[in-house]
Amino acid sequence: MLYTKDGSPPHLTPDLLDAIEDVQGVHLGLQELFEHKDVFVKYRQVKDKGAHDFFALGEHVTFFGIRDPMAFTESPSSGPTQKQTDTPQQPNNPSQSPSSSSSSSSSSSSKPPSSSPLPPVAQGYITATSKKGRAKVTVQDYADIITSLSPDVFSGMSAEVEWRASKKRSHKACHLSSDLLDGLLALLPPHMHQRVFGVVSGAGFKDQRLRSAQDVAKKNVAGFVLSGFDTGETLDERAEMLEIIMQQLPIDKPKLVTGPGRPEEVLDMIAAGVDMFCTYYPHLNTQMACALSFPVSYPFPPSQQQHDAHDPSKLNLRDPVYVLDKLPMVPGCLCYACRTHTRAYVHHLLNTHEMLADVLLT
Amino acid sequence: ASFMDPPLQFIVTAECGRARVGRLHLPHHICDTPMFMPVGTQGTIKGLTAHQVVDLNCGVILGNTYHLGHRPGPEVMKELGGLHEFMKYPRAMLTDSGGFQMVSLLKLAEITEEGVTFQSPHDGSTMLLTPEMSMKIQNAIGADIMMALDDVVSSTTTGPRVEEAMHRTLRWIDRCIKAHDRPKEQNLFGIVQGGLDPALRDQCLAEMIKRDLPGYAIGGLSGGESKDKFWPIVGQCAKGLPRNKPRYLMGVGYALDLVVCSALGVDMFDCVFPTRTARFGTALVPWGALQLKSAEYAMDFQPIDFNCTCLFCRKYTPAYI
Numbered sequence: 001m002l003y004t005k006d007g008s009p010p011h012l013t014p015d016l017l018d019a020i021e022d023v024q025g026v027h028l029g030l031q032e033l034f035e036h037k038d039v040f041v042k043y044r045q046v047k048d049k050g051a052h053d054f055f056a057l058g059e060h061v062t063f064f065g066i067r068d069p070m071a072f073t074e075s076p077s078s079g080p081t082q083k084q085t086d087t088p089q090q091p092n093n094p095s096q097s098p099s100s101s102s103s104s105s106s107s108s109s110s111k112p113p114s115s116s117p118l119p120p121v122a123q124g125y126i127t128a129t130s131k132k133g134r135a136k137v138t139v140q141d142y143a144d145i146i147t148s149l150s151p152d153v154f155s156g157m158s159a160e161v162e163w164r165a166s167k168k169r170s171h172k173a174c175h176l177s178s179d180l181l182d183g184l185l186a187l188l189p190p191h192m193h194q195r196v197f198g199v200v201s202g203a204g205f206k207d208q209r210l211r212s213a214q215d216v217a218k219k220n221v222a223g224f225v226l227s228g229f230d231t232g233e234t235l236d237e238r239a240e241m242l243e244i245i246m247q248q249l250p251i252d253k254p255k256l257v258t259g260p261g262r263p264e265e266v267l268d269m270i271a272a273g274v275d276m277f278c279t280y281y282p283h284l285n286t287q288m289a290c291a292l293s294f295p296v297s298y299p300f301p302p303s304q305q306q307h308d309a310h311d312p313s314k315l316n317l318r319d320p321v322y323v324l325d326k327l328p329m330v331p332g333c334l335c336y337a338c339r340t341h342t343r344a345y346v347h348h349l350l351n352t353h354e355m356l357a358d359v360l361l362t
Numbered sequence: 363a364s365f366m367d368p369p370l371q372f373i374v375t376a377e378c379g380r381a382r383v384g385r386l387h388l389p390h391h392i393c394d395t396p397m398f399m400p401v402g403t404q405g406t407i408k409g410l411t412a413h414q415v416v417d418l419n420c421g422v423i424l425g426n427t428y429h430l431g432h433r434p435g436p437e438v439m440k441e442l443g444g445l446h447e448f449m450k451y452p453r454a455m456l457t458d459s460g461g462f463q464m465v466s467l468l469k470l471a472e473i474t475e476e477g478v479t480f481q482s483p484h485d486g487s488t489m490l491l492t493p494e495m496s497m498k499i500q501n502a503i504g505a506d507i508m509m510a511l512d513d514v515v516s517s518t519t520t521g522p523r524v525e526e527a528m529h530r531t532l533r534w535i536d537r538c539i540k541a542h543d544r545p546k547e548q549n550l551f552g553i554v555q556g557g558l559d560p561a562l563r564d565q566c567l568a569e570m571i572k573r574d575l576p577g578y579a580i581g582g583l584s585g586g587e588s589k590d591k592f593w594p595i596v597g598q599c600a601k602g603l604p605r606n607k608p609r610y611l612m613g614v615g616y617a618l619d620l621v622v623c624s625a626l627g628v629d630m631f632d633c634v635f636p637t638r639t640a641r642f643g644t645a646l647v648p649w650g651a652l653q654l655k656s657a658e659y660a661m662d663f664q665p666i667d668f669n670c671t672c673l674f675c676r677k678y679t680p681a682y683i
Contacts, residue, residue: 014677015414039681042661056677323434324441336411340450344442348405348434355409 001027001063001256003070003280007055010283011355011362014056019336025061027258027278028151031068034128034137040148050150064146064154066126066199067227067258069280124180126157139180143187151195155225155256156181158199162231170203174212177201177227181219197223197256200245204233209241213248223254226274230259235268242272263294263313286361289350290314291329315343317361322347329360337361365389369506370549370576372608372629380600380627386421386608388506389547390446391453393421395608395629398620399456400637404429405449408637412451418672421454422507424632427499428460428480432489436502444504455505456632459496459538461514461553461581462613473513475530493537497550501543509579510538512553517587524557527582531555532569539573551610553581554599558591567602577608580628584613593622600627617646645674645683654683 002009002023009017009026017023028051033040043054051062125138142157157180159173177199185193198216202208216224226245229238249255254275260266261281269277285292294313315322315329325343332338337346337360349357371387372395384395400407400415403426407415415423425445434442442448445455463471463480470481477492496511511534513527535552542550552570556562570578580599583592596611600623603609610630611623620631636646643655647667652659662680674683 013414013673015417015673016411039661043663043681046663054679054682056682323438326442336413340412342442342448344434344438345405345448345450348448352404352429352433354404354406356406356411359409359411 001025001276001278002060003278003283004028004055005070006032007051009362011286011359014058016336016359017060018058021334023060025063025152025276026057027069028055028062028064028149029068030064030066030137030142030145031071031128032130033149034135034141034145035130035132037141037145037148041144044148044150050148052150054149061153062149062151063197063256063276063278064149064151065225065256065258065278066155066158067160067278069258069261069278070283124157124176124183126159126176126180139183139187143184146184146188146192150192153195153197153222155197156184156199156221158201158225158227160231161201161203161228163204163228163233163237165203167205167208170201170205170208173203174201174208174215177212178215181216181221193220194222196221197225197254199225199227200249201227203228204237204241206241206244209244210248213245217248217250221253223256223276224249226255226257229257235265239268239272242269242274246273283362285314286358288316289318289357289361290316291346291361293330317343317346318350319347367546368549368576369545369547370608372577372606374606379625380597381625382627382629384608384629386629388422388454388549390455390506391421393454396620396624397421397630398636399424399630399632401426401632401634402449402451403634404433405445408641412449414673415451416453422456422630423451423453425455425457425503425505426460426463427457427496427503427509428463428491430457430503431460431491431495431499436499439499440502444502446504454507455503456507457500457503457505457509458612459500459509459511459553460491461509461512475533477511493534494541497538497541497543501548504544505548507549507551507577508542510535510550510552512555512581514555514582515557517558517583517585517592519557524559525562528556528562528566532566535570535573539575549576551575551577551579553579553612554603555582557582558587558595560595560598563595563598564602567599571602571604575607577610578603579610579612581612583611584615584619584633593626596623596628597626643683645680652680654680659683 002025004026007028044050051057125136128135128137139157146154156177158177161170161173181198185196198219198221200209200213200216202212255273256276256278257269257274258278260269261277261279266277282292292314322343327343328338328341329343329346330338341360346357346360366387366389369389373385374382375385376383386393386395399422400420401424405425407423430439439445439448472479477490477495480489480491491511493511500508513530513534515524515527531553538550552573552575554563554566554570556566580596583595600609608629609627611628613633614620614623614631615633616635639646643653645652645654645666652666659680665675666680667675
C-alpha cells in the first residue's frame with residue numbers, strides 16, 4: 001500500500017498516480033489526518049463524499065491505519081529498525097463525561113441517541129501525534145473520521161507498543177485493542193463492519209500474542225492488522241512470532257503489517273502469510289536519490305553494469321558516473337519515468353535541486 | 363522537429379488596433395500568439411513532467427543559458443542531444459542568452475567589452491560569458507529561438523551607462539550573428555535596449571532592424587520602473603518593430619501587463635510569476651489571485667473556476683490544497 005503524506009502520495013498528482021500500474025492501494029494515516037477531522041466531516045455533510053474524492057485517489061484501494069509508516073527509518077545494519085514513538089494508551093474510564101469532541105456524523109444510523117450517555121467503552125481513547133502535538137482520539141472521534149472518509153478497509157483502534165515493551169504495558173494494549181474494537185463496532189453503521197481489520201497486539205510476548213490472535217480471530221472482522229512489527233525484533237523473532245500468530249488466524253482473511261519494506265523482508269513476510277504491506281521504503285529511497293532496481297520477475301534480466309556494486313538493489317543517481325548515461329533508470333521498466341527519461345536527466349535534476357527529480361524517482 | 367526553411371514563419375491572422383493574433387511556425391511546433399511562455403530555467407518547469415506541460419497546451423518554454431551552461435554544461439548537453447532530447451519536451455523552446463543574470467546577479471557580475479564575468483553563487487567559480495560563448499552554449503542546447511547576448515541595465519539606472527549599454531548591445535548583436543553556428547535550425551532574436559529614453563530606443567530600433575533578424579525582443583524593462591514609464595516604451599518599441607515579425611517582451615508579467623501589452627502589439631511573453639507564485643500557494647484565476655493558504659478556504663469545496671478544465675480544477679477542491 002503506497003505511502004501517503006497528509007492523504008496524498010508524495011510528488012504524485014492524480015494523473016501520475018493512475019499511470020503507475022503496480023500500485024493498487026494507498027495507506028492513509030490517523031496520525032496526520034486526525035487534526036483535519038472537521039474538514040472531512042463537513043465534506044461528507046456537504047458533498048456526501050470521502051477520501052477517494054477529497055484526495056483524488058481514483059480507483060485505488062484505501063486502508064486507514066493507526067501507525068505512521070514513516071515513524072521508522074532503515075538502519076545501516078541489516079536488521080530491523082529503531083524504536084517507534086510511543087503512543088501512551090489509557091484504559092476505559094467510566095467516570096469520564098461523554099465525549100463531546102466529535103461533531104455528529106449524520107450518516108451513522110446505529111449511533112446511540114444523544115440523550116443517553118455513551119457506553120463506557122466508547123469513551124476509551126488513544127493518542128495521535130501530529131505536527132500540532134498530541135491529541136486524544138476517542139472511539140467516537142475515530143468513528144466520525146471513518147464514516148466521513150469511508151476508506152475501503154481500516155484498522156481497529158490500537159495502542160502501538162514496541163517489541164521490547166514491558167509485559168504490563170503490552171498486556172494493557174492487548175485489552176485496549178479488544179475493547180475499543182467492540183466500542184467502534186457499536187458506533188459504526190452495519191455496512192462498515194465488514195471493512196474493519198482486527199488488531200493483533202502483544203509485542204514480543206508469545207503468550208500475549210497467542211491470546212490476542214485467538215481473541216480477534218473470533219470476531220467478525222474483514223482482516224487483521226498485525227501490530228508492533230519492525231520495532232526492534234530480530235528477523236528470527238519476527239518469523240517465529242508470525243508463525244504463532246498465523247496458526248490462530250483464519251486462512252481466508254487478509255493480514256496486514258505496517259513497517260518492514262526492504263525487499264528481502266517483504267518476501268520473508270509473504271512466505272509467512274502476510275498479504276498487505278504499508279511501508280514508506282520507496283519514499284525513503286526517493287529522498288535518498290535512489291532508484292529501486294531489483295528484479296521483480298523471474299527469470300532475472302541479465303545484469304547490466306552495476307555502478308552500485310555493494311548494493312545491487314538500487315542506483316544512487318547522484319553518482320557522477322551517470323552524467324552521460326542515456327539508459328533509463330531501470331531498463332525494461334514500463335513506468336513513465338523509465339519510458340521517457342534517462343539517468344543523465346535525473347542526475348541533472350538532482351544536481352540542480354529540481355522538484356521534478358523527486359517526481360521521477362517516485 | 364521538421365526541417366523548415368526558413369526556420370521561422372510568422373503569419374498575422376487577425377488585427378484589432380495594434381493588437382494581433384498570429385501563428386508562429388517553429389521547427390518543433392506551431393504556436394498561437396499572443397503566447398505566454400513558462401520558464402523552465404534548469405531544464406524543467408518546476409515539478410511538472412514534460413507530458414503535463416504538453417497537457418497544459420504550452421507552446422514555447424524557456425531554458426536559461428547561464429544556468430544550463432553551468433549545469434550540465436554545453437559539452438554534456440551536446441552529447442545528450444540538446445535540450446529537447448534531454449527534457450523530452452516535444453514542442454518549441456527558447457533560450458535566454460544569460461544577459462538577464464547581469465541584472466539579477468549584479469553583485470557577482472563584471473561587464474566589459476569582451477563579455478560578462480560571473481561568479482557562480484553555487485560554488486564561487488568564475489565564468490566569462492561572451493557573445494560567442496553564449497551562441498556556442500545556445501547552439502548546443504538547440505532551442506528553436508535563441509536570444510542575443512545584450513548589455514542589460516536595470517530599468518531604474520540612469521545616466522551614461524544606459525547609452526553605453528545600448529551601443530554595446532548593437533556591437534554584440536553583430537558578434538552574435540557571426541558566431542551563430544546553426545542559422546538554418548535556430549532563430550536568433552535581437553533585443554532592443556535603451557532604457558527609458560525614447561531617443562535611445564529609437565536609435566536602437568533602427569539599428570537592430572537593419573540586421574534583418576527573424577524576430578525581435580524588447581528588453582531592459584519589467585525591472586521596477588513605474589508603470590507610466592513602462593507602457594510608452596513598450597508601445598514605442600512594438601510600433602517601431604516590423605509588423606510581419608514576432609515581437610517578444612521579455613520578463614512580463616502580471617495578468618494586467620499581458621493584456622495591455624498585447625493591446626500594444628506584443629506577441630510573446632515570459633515570466634516566472636505564475637510558477638513562482640504557485641509555489642507560495644497562490645492560484646491565478648481570470649478574476650485575480652487567490653491565496654489558498656488562507657483559512658477561508660479550509661472548508662471550501664467548490665471548484666475554483668467552473669469553466670476550467672485543468673487537472674487541479676477537475677480533481678481537487680480549494681480545501682484540499
